[in-house]
Amino acid sequence: MATRTTYLNLIKPDYSDAADIADINANMDTLDDKIKGIDSAAIDDTLVPTSDSGTIRNQLSQLANRIKAATGAGGWKDDPSTTLASLATLVSNLSTGSDVTWDGKKFTNTKLGISGLMDENGYVSFGKNFGGLIIQWG
Structure with missing residues (x-):
């Protein structure tokens, strides 16, 4: 039977x-x-992981959620604002104090793209590696 x-x-x-x-x-x-x-299962990158087991679809969706969270992008398929390659370049450009020029008040680090004026009215320009951020005071 x-x-x-x-x-x-x-x-x-x-x-x-x-x-x-x-x-x-x-x-x-x-x-x-x-x-x-x-x-034909669709990935849902809003599904936050809660366990280490579940259906294949849920596990893939939860991985997509972690990719989205790690990259800061709008979705798991979107390009991250900063890539690992650009971070590797930034880290490789980190340099010692000998790469800084200083004239008493003004400094420049060409490898990092940072410059500034240390005075009562001054600034620090972090350059393109840091999104072009400039901090001014005075």
Whole structure:
């Protein structure tokens, strides 16, 4: 007598049962529908991880959520505002104090693109590596 699988409820004929093409076709249709559901599942990058287990779709959605959070982008498919390559360039440009020119009040670090005037009325220009941020006082 045939039994059924636990998860997909597929028909499992007993060894004494005659092969039934209708059962085989029903099993194939069940498998096809399940694969179609996996193949066409949409990612939801708003799904915050809460555990280490779940459906493949939920796990992929939760990974997409973490990618979005780590990059600060609007969605997991969007380019991040800063890439690892640009950060690597910035870090490689970090330099020692010998790369700073100083004339008593004004300084420049050409490798980092930072310059400034240290006086009562002064500024620090952080350059393009830091988004062009300028801080002024006086």
